[in-house]
């Protein structure tokens with residue numbers, strides 16, 4: 713009986729060692745989920761910075777939609793917008809310093825940008841159509857969004873509102889754009905072929921016209937003058 717117990721204990725120990733060895737060879741992901749907001753109103757549309765430090769989101773904490781930020785450890789909850797309009801769909805830059813969002817504070821939906829410390833609130837679009845779903849590049853330089861011209865189209869602009877450029881021109885819906893870290897690539901989906909497809913738009917820098925050396929211009933002009941003179945002489 714005692715021998716049987718000893719054998720069983722040895723087997724059990726060996727089994728644990730094998731399990732430990734196998735377990736040691738596996739990468740185990742342990743999810744740690746942390747609740748960051750605690751209230752009785754909707755908190756939605758979270759966007760986390762590329763460095764993982766800051767989360768922007770929309771909340772109805774003050775009775776209508778506002779933009780908030782919170783540090784990823786739950787500290788530093790800060791309300792950034794204060795109005796009676798709907799401020800929603802924040803998109804936060806890579807270092808967490810800049811947030812693009814949309815608001816209907818002027819009567820229709822427009823794109824805004826604000827610093828995560830609450831300074832620098834700036835309206836970037838000014839039109840009577842709806843401008844929605846902003847996505848700010850990781851470096852904070854560009855913002856892409858969808859805009860209504862009878863159907864949804866994709867546009868892009870610098871994050872100070874300059875360089876506004878419409879990228880799609882068709883009669884189907886092009887929407888929910890997402891922009892790369894350096895602002896050079898925009899992915900979006902479109903109904904252009906009847907069911908939704910994924911598209912990529914690459915923003916190629918302006919073509920640079922090569923500089924022509926002054927000597928070449930003078931030589932070319934001299935040659936033209938000589939040819940005209942020769943033609944006049946021999947007509």
Ligand SMILES: [Ca+2]
Nearest residue numbers: 751752753755
């Ligand atoms: Ca809530």
Ligand SMILES: [Ca+2]
Nearest residue numbers: 777795797799
């Ligand atoms: Ca509001």
Ligand SMILES: [Ca+2]
Nearest residue numbers: 821839841843
């Ligand atoms: Ca608008």
Ligand SMILES: [Ca+2]
Nearest residue numbers: 864882884886
């Ligand atoms: Ca379209």
